[in-house]
Amino acid sequence: MLHFEQTFMDFLIEHQERHKRTYHFLILMNAILNSAKRIQYYYLTGALRGNLGLAGSVNVQGEDVMRMDEIANEVVLHYLKKCGRVISVVSEENDDIVMLNPDGRYFVYFDPMDGSSNVPHNLPIGFLFGIAKRNLEGEEDMHLRKGRDYICAGMFVIPTGTFTIALKNSGCFRFHIDEVMNYVKPTKMTLPDSPKTWELSFNPSNWHTYSEKVRNWIEQNEAKYAFRYLGALAGDFHRILTNGGLFMYPAILNHPDPKKNRPEGKLRLMYEANVVAFMCEEAGGGAINERGENILDILPSKHHQRTTLYVGSKKLVEEMREVFRS
Numbered sequence: 001m002l003h004f005e006q007t008f009m010d011f012l013i014e015h016q017e018r019h020k021r022t023y024h025f026l027i028l029m030n031a032i033l034n035s036a037k038r039i040q041y042y043y044l045t046g047a048l049r050g051n052l053g054l055a056g057s058v059n060v061q062g063e064d065v066m067r068m069d070e071i072a073n074e075v076v077l078h079y080l081k082k083c084g085r086v087i088s089v090v091s092e093e094n095d096d097i098v099m100l101n102p103d104g105r106y107f108v109y110f111d112p113m114d115g116s117s118n119v120p121h122n123l124p125i126g127f128l129f130g131i132a133k134r135n136l137e138g139e140e141d142m143h144l145r146k147g148r149d150y151i152c153a154g155m156f157v158i159p160t161g162t163f164t165i166a167l168k169n170s171g172c173f174r175f176h177i178d179e180v181m182n183y184v185k186p187t188k189m190t191l192p193d194s195p196k197t198w199e200l201s202f203n204p205s206n207w208h209t210y211s212e213k214v215r216n217w218i219e220q221n222e223a224k225y226a227f228r229y230l231g232a233l234a235g236d237f238h239r240i241l242t243n244g245g246l247f248m249y250p251a252i253l254n255h256p257d258p259k260k261n262r263p264e265g266k267l268r269l270m271y272e273a274n275v276v277a278f279m280c281e282e283a284g285g286g287a288i289n290e291r292g293e294n295i296l297d298i299l300p301s302k303h304h305q306r307t308t309l310y311v312g313s314k315k316l317v318e319e320m321r322e323v324f325r326s
């Protein structure tokens with residue numbers, strides 16, 4: 001007897017039918033899947049085709065753009081436009097909001113290739129996305145939504161081939177890519193209660209630049225947990241979701257070169273922090289910034305806004321909230 005695994009699309013169709021929803025979201029998710037598979041293909045052959053270097057331009061954040069960033073962004077914009085369901089997008093790779101289809105139903109916030117320091121090595125990166133729905137009743141407020149108002153958020157770890165997605169109030173699920181490039185075999189993700197497997201994840205080379213409160217907490221607690229850091233949020237958060245623990249990207253405050261300080265943190269709220277925070281809450285965890293605010297409750301005032309981030313097991317997130325309150 002042949003064995004057929006449930007695909008992501010089977011899973012989603014069932015979910016949409018159960019909740020008596022329209023098919024628009026399926027069409028949008030089909031475009032997201034097409035994008036991910038295409039990025040997967042370009043990235044797998046990236047070294048071979050000489051696509052892992054610089055593109056020769058600088059992005060809105062003042063960082064060098066990689067050729068792969070451009071390819072991945074073009075891929076996602078193409079599929080999202082073609083599906084006809086997206087009003088406009090915020091992409092890490094575009095300074096401004098990109099208008100796609102004024103009659104669309106959704107806003108998509110994405111980073112098509114996150115974890116740029118891994119790109120020249122062809123090591124894992126992430127395609128991260130969050131989706132909000134247009135205000136169907138009353139006036140449209142356009143883009144600047146809180147993560148709490150997203151209807152779903154997800155990430156592909158590329159080229160590893162895992163896809164994790166959370167649907168609002170319906171949980172967080174992980175899929176694996178199969179031989180014919182379908183994402184299959186949903187597993188419901190719940191952060192483990194037992195601290196035995198918990199891990200800490202942060203860039204230790206920045207340790208000396210963190211606030212005193214954060215440095216003290218690390219000194220007092222790091223020996224209790226294993227430590228892992230890949231340098232690509234999707235990969236690092238993937239581990240936290242499975243093993244529990246805490247991923248953090250604190251404020252950079254005491255850098256010897258003051259131009260490199262980042263009092264608001266490095267990660268972007270709308271398409272990095274919110275994406276993992278949304279998945280984490282659906283898996284029973286939490287996410288806050290250094291003001292002790294829930295990441296998902298922050299109303300952005302600009303679309304490339306940065307934030308500090310502490311995401312993972314509830315107990316550790318609450319411990320950090322106390323640290324910032326004290």
Ligand code: AHM
Nearest residue numbers: 113114115116117203231232233234
């Ligand atoms: P990017 O958008 O330039 O790729 O930066 C985002 C990445 C995250 O994936 C990762 O968590 C973090 O930046 C790593 O930063 P660092 O290299 O400073 O540790």
Ligand code: MG
Nearest residue numbers: 092111114115
């Ligand atoms: Mg990024």
